[in-house]
Amino acid sequence: MKRQFTLVTILFLSILFACTAIAQLSGIKTIGGAAPDYASIKAALLALKAQGVTSPGVTFAIRTGTYAEDSLIVRTSTATAGSPIVFKPDVGATVVINVTPPSTSFNFAIKIDSTKYVTFQGSNNNTTSRDMTINALGANGRQGVWFFGNCSYGSIKNCIVTAQRDAASPSISSYCINFESSTTGSGNDADFALIENNLTRYAYYGIRCVGVRTGDCMESPIIRNNVVDSVTNTGIYTTSTNYALIHGNDINTKRGSATGQWGILVSGGTFKTRVYNNRVHDMNQLGAFFTYGIYINSASDLGQQSVFNNFVWNLNVPASGGGTIYGIYSGATNQAIPDTFAFNTVYLSGGGAGSKTSYAFGKASSGAPVVAYNNIFQNSRSDSGGISAAIYKSTAAAVLLSNNNNLYVASTSAADTTHVVGAIGTVKYQKIQDWRAGNGSDVQSFDENTPFLSATDLHIQTGVPTLIESGAIPFGNISIDIDGNARQVNFPDVGADEGGFSLLDQSAPTIAHTFLGGTAFTGNRVAVATIADPSGIATGAGSPRLWHKRSTDVSFTSIVADSVRGSAYYFTIPGHPTGTTVQYYLAAQDASTNNNFGTLPVGGSGINPPGSTPPAIPISYVVQAPLASGTYTIGSGGNFPTLDSAFNKLRFDGVAGTVTFNLIDSLYLAPGKPLQNLRLAQSKFTTVNGVREDLALPSAYEYDAPDTVGALSLQGPIVGASATSRVTFRPAPGVNARLVGNGAWVARMLDASYVTWDGINAGGTSLRVNATAGYGIVLEGNSDFCTVQNISFATPSFTSIVLQTRTADAPDSIMIRKNTVGGYSFNGVFMSDLFPGATGISRNIRVTDNDFGTATDSIAQAGIIFQFVNGLVIDNNRIRNVYKSTLAGNTQGIVGQFQYFNAKIYRNIIRDISRRSGSTASSVYGINLFGATPDTTNVDIYNNMIYGLDNQSTSTSGIVGGIQVSTGINDTIAYNTVYLTGNDAAAIVTSALRIGNPTAGARQVWRNNIAINARITTGTGRAIAFYVGTTTGQYSSNYNDLYVPTRTGSHIASVFFTNYTTLAAWQATGPDVQSVSVMANFRTPDLHIDSTIASPINAGATPIAGITSDFDGQTRSATTPDIGADEIGPITDVNDQTLLQAPTTYALYQNYPNPFNPSTTIRFQIPEIRGQTSEVGRVTLKVYDVLGKEVATLVNENLPAGTYETTFDVRQTNGGQANGLASGVYFYRLTAGGVSDSKRLLLLK
Incomplete structure (x- = not known):
């Protein structure tokens, strides 16, 4: 038997070595023809599978022929990347690959199965020639080329691909080129795919890209210069992609379909897609379904799609069909930053006797804003029924910001109500002036029958005068047209085609000016106006004028600009004494032969000089005396009856010194109109290095365009307000005041600086801000040097304090301190929430000493959320009792998202943050910082204590993270203490410290942190002390305490899916060489360290410049500081301590560690009675099982007042009798002085 075994073993090893000796493929391998390396493509693929590929990669050169496979x-x-795989025709070869799939399980010609770096190059000379054809034939030939799963860096170019050519009605699941994710979760789709210069035909879809629908996106696919010909349903389809580029494609659906049709369909879950320079045409709808040239649906995500420079024409429906036609359609719903549609040309033509509806551009019903500028939306259809409109939105609530468009419709007569310029729902607007009034937009738009070269060539004729020429405005850094021609810088042309056309100038110059408001200033005032026109601005007698007068004067006097800088004109209005009402208006005419003129406000007339006849209602302001320094009252019988009246005084008159307003009533109702169509907000996402991050929202609800007219706003600037002349609102002495609002906010400061809202006055009075559905206090625009302090907030489902950026203006130098937020407010502070198109950065904000949630009151999403800030300080705040059960999104303590720079986050307690139930894929973080771009953030996070985090969602995509930092560069995370406990409800990843998705240049420093993860995992879940999300990020980690209990699923560190169960294994990879792994000896109820117990944590850290004190302000050792937020100092024997002050109450603290094995520490205190510290009687501390049976006595003696600790060691207690205790829940009970208290502990063996 022994000899037989030996022979078998030798034979097996010989076979094994022979197999492993087969070389991996590299170089050029030929397929077909004479003396090939492989006779067929299949043989080559079998060799590739068996042998693999090595550097410098393998190229399969396919020789001329038709391959039946x-x-x-x-x-x-x-x-x-160094060993790619390439399939291409041999030099000069023409290749046809015919595949007839045997079954629906193998319904493809070629499948790339979770294999990266695969290229199909169809040119035989590496140019743009298409010399390789791939046909999926027969009834089962549903997919031409299918990239499935993680096929990152896959590409197909210069190929001809067909599918279902012979099918009478192609399957809905047939695709010529298909990139498709394999499953949910990160890393299961094809990032950085390239689909270029292919010709696709016949299938249901031409080109399809599908990322992971939950947890990830298909990152940066490029779909360019392809021809999608004669497909049935959809030319190009994308979903769950990020930064996709779709450009230069030519698309038609000539084959036709009796179902809905889409030329380009960007579906939900997509982010920042750019669709440009495409031609979509000849769509053949055979039934009564919708037809869309380009369809953009941002769904519930932070889409921010851009659609520009596209041609759309010849969208056909049967003469008897009733399907609706959309040239371009926006289905956007919830973006914070709007989708944009610019410089597109849409031409709808044809028609018949049937009742059809058609729109050159359409917008869905959501309140999410969409911007449409500089487009040609022409609808020349001649249908006899339905609605034919150039522009449309489905409801009045839909936000459509549009201007400088050509909105032309072929109307038959003044009484024609079928062919109209615009429509809102079923309300029609026949003429462009009607549409302007109905939508409040398109003031600079026009309606001209565009002089196209032909019905199938949407370029513009050069010899016909047209309003298209120079009729647009610069927009979105779009500097070229559909053909790559440069656009004019100041006055580009409308539509996709830019050229030297003939200008038909019928428009007055544009005049932009911010109206001068009331003032206390009696000197000269400067009015600045931006005046421009494509024909130029007249000079001399026709130069721009500002006309002004006192209200008591009969006529206006004109003045010319003192100076001109580009298109900015500066006029000086003479000063006037207090009490004067000044009226003025602006006028200009252009340099064309038409002498087009205009005024602001509109309604004036006259040329040379322009504006000699004034408009009916000019601009006006009042010169008034400022409010004198002093204290004023607001309320019944006060100096001002309402807050609104005081606000108006400040707005128009300003102040002459420090002004204080005392609130003398107990209740103030803030004027405002309720938000419309309130509905639960859907989650929004961004993508960080290919991974979707859940965005923190300012409220739990979405709503339609709130009407804030009349809402309580202090409009600034407040003349005279300064650092030495502040304006303060506070309760009067002895008054507990409440501000209650039911509108978009309770109170807003708009460009109002040097304002303080203070909830405390002499006598301990208070101010409470309540919102029934809206924000609390909003600081918007240039509301600088403002303070919000000592106020109690309750804003259910909305943020209590919001900093709002407007255009380039953002609140700076803001102090938020000593406030309390509860009432299940959605967030404590949100800064800075951005208006669409705003770019401002808030600077020098401090949030300090606030309570976001309390022991008995809660908030829903986060304590503090920040974005677009620089120089932020968050310190000494207490964030607790933050939880969600059913609401969407993450639950967090402090969140940084998007652009944030030079922030300091220190000495905060973050505890009891939880997702309590549900199945939503949500995460729980103490501190979570991530950004959409790798900014040099320079954030310092130190001396924070984080514990009590829990996630009871049943989703396996959830996370619990103590501190997460993703893409930031030059961030320092030091001296923090994170302690995670509890049981996972699902197989999730939890980590005390977490580098989410670092960029290659992250350069993060992680030092001197205590990171303990004692959570109990479920299934394949992982409990990790230190998690790193990618293998490419640069970071430095050392001098930390990384600890997890020894049990299944617990790891000291993990890099993506690679786990390191011991510190030594982790150190062997490079990081944390001087780190330790010990359980910290915490003193309950927080994360201070027991200074009586020696530990490697003591003196185990390394000094960090600039951090010289700990969580409590205690000075740290300059040479050997302690690890974690608490500087312990030298260890002191407990017997040498002196009782400085006896406790005043009984207390029993939670044991630590908990869970434990084999020992745990229990702390309790006995109070002083009648000022004595003598014995207070018998004190007992006993342990019981869940049935009430006593299992151990820890204390049974008379004790004096004091604080005590005792150890429950199952190996020693009661002479070792407890050593037989099984794992499970036990209770310990303290009885002393007639008081009894008990708590639960968990023994895990």
């Missing part, structure tokens, strides 16, 4: 699968795990 079975379904082909490309599969290997060995391809890399």
Whole structure:
């Protein structure tokens, strides 16, 4: 038997070595023809699967011929950037690959199965020639080329791909080129795919890209210069992609379909897609369904799609069909930053006797804003029924910001109500002036029958005068047209085609000016106006004028500009004494032969000089005396009856010194109109290095365009307000005041600086701000040097304090301190919430000493959320009792998202943050910082204590993270203490410290942190002390305490899916060489360290410049500081301590550690009675099982007042009798002085 075994073993090893000796593929391998390396493509793929590929990669050169193959699968795990796989025709070869799939399980010609770096190059000379054809034939030939799963860096270019050519009605699941994710979760789709210069035909879809629908996106696919010809349903389709580029494609659906049709369909879950320079035409709708040239649906995500420089024409429906036609359609719902549609040309033509509806551009019903500028939306259809409109939105609530468009419709007569310029729902607007009034937009738009070269060539004729020429405005850094021609800088042309056309100038110059408001200033005032026109601005007698007068004067006097800088004109209005009402208006005419003129406000007339006849209602302001320094009252019988009246005084008159307003009533109702169509907000996401991050929202609800007219706003600037002349609102002495609002906010400061809202006055009075559905206090625009302090907030489902950026203006130098936020407010502070198109950065904000949630009151999403800030300080705040059960989104303590720079986050307690129930894929973080771009953030996070985090969602995509920092560069995370406990409800990843998705240049420093993860995992879940999300990020980690209990699923560190169970294993990879792994000896109820117990934490840190004190302000050792937020100092024997002050109450603290094995510490205190510290009687501390049976006595003696600790060691207690205790829940009970208290502990063996 022994000899037989030996022979078998030798034979087996010989076979093994023979197999492993097969070389991996590299170089050029030929397929077909004379003396090939492989006779067929299938043989080559089998070799690739068996042998793999090595540097410098393998190129399969396919020789001329027609290859009849079975379904082909490309599969290997060995391809890399240095070892790519290429399939291409041999030099000069023409290749046809015919695949007739045998079944629906193998319904493809070629499948690339979770294999990276695979390229199909169809040119035989590496140009743009298409010399390789791939046909998926027969009834089962549903997919031409299918990239499935993680096929990152896959590409197909210069190929001809067909599918279902012979099918009478192609399957809905047939695709010529298909990139498709394999499953949910990160890393299961094809990032950085390239689909270029292919010709696709016949299938249901031409080109399809589908990322992971939950947890990830298909990152940065490029779909360019392809021809999608004669497909049935959809030319190009994308969903769950990020930064996709779709450009230069030519698309038609000539084959036709009796179902809905889409030329380009950007579906939900997509982010920042750019669709440009495409031609979509000849769509053949055979039934009564919708037809869309370009369809953009941002769904519930932070889409921010851009659609520009596209041609759309010839969208056909049967003469008897009733399907609606949309040239371009926006289905956007919830973006904070709007989708944009600019410089597109849409031409709808044709028609018939049937009742059809058609829109050159359409907008869905959501209140999410959409911007449409500089487009040609022409609808020349001649249908006899339905609605034919140039522009449309489905409801009045839909926000459509549009201007400088050509909105032309072929109307038959003045009484024609079928062919109209615009429509809102079923309300029609026949003429462009009607549409302007109905939508409040398109003031600079026009309606001209565009002089196209032809019905199938949407370029503009050069010899016909047209309003298209120079009729647009610069927009979105779009500097070229559909053909790559440069656009004019100041006055580009409308539509996709830019050229030297003939200008038909019928428009007055544009005049932009911010009206001068009331003032206390009696000197000269400067009015600045931006005046421009494509024909130029007249000079001399026709130069721009500002006309002004006192209200008591009969006529206006004109003045010319003192100076001109580009298109900015500066006029000086003479000063006037207090009490004067000044009226003025602006006028200009252009340099064209038409002498087009205009005034602001509109209504004036006259040329040379322009504006000699004034408009009916000019601009006006009043010169009034400022409010004198002093204290004023607001309320019944006060100096001002309402807050609104005081606000108006400040707005128009200003102040002459420090002004204080005392609130003398107990209740103030803030004027405002309720938000409309309130509905639960859907989650929004951004993508960080290919991974979707859940965005923190300012409220739990979405709503339609709130009407804030009349809402309580202090409009600034407040003349005279300064650092030495502040304006303060506070309760009067002895008054507990409440501000209650039911509108978009309770009170807003708009460009109002040097304002303080203070909830405390002499006598301990208070101010409470309540919102029934809206924000609390909003600081918007240039509301600088403002303070919000000592106020109690309750804003259910909305943020209590909001900093709002407006255009380039943002609140700076703001102090938020000593406030309390509860009432299940959605967030404590949100800064800075951005208006669409705003770019401002808030600077020098401090949030300090606030309570966001309390022991008995809660908030829903986060304590503090920040974005677009610089120089932020968050310190000494207490964030607790933050939880969600059913609401969407993450639950967090402090969140940084998007652009944030030079922030300091220190000495905060963050505890009891939880997702209590549900199945939503949500995460729980103490501190969570991530950004959409790798900014040099320079954030310092130190001396924070984080504990009590829990996630009871049943989703396996959830996370619990103590501190997460993703893409920031030069961030320092030091001296923090994070302690995670509890049981996971699902197989999730939890980590005390977490580098989410670092960029290659992150350069993060992690030092001197205590990171303990004692959570109990479920299934394949992981409990990690230190988690790193990618293998490419740069970071430095050392001198930390990384600890997890020894049990299944617990790891000291993990890099993506690679786990390191011991510190030594982790150190072997490079990081944390001087770190330790010990359980910290915490003193309950927080994370201070027991200074009586020696530990490697003591003196185990390394000094960090600039951090010289700990969580409590205690000075740290300059040479050997302690690890974590608490500086322990030298260890002191407990017997040498002196009782400085006896406790005043009984207390029993939670044991630590908990869970434990084999020992845990229990702390309790006995109070002083009648000022004595003598014995207070018998004190007992006993342990019981869940049935009430006593299992151990820890204390049974008379004790004096004091604080005590005792150890429950199952190996020693009661002479070792407890050593037999099983794992499970036990209770310990303290009885003393007639008081009894008990708590639960968990023994895990």
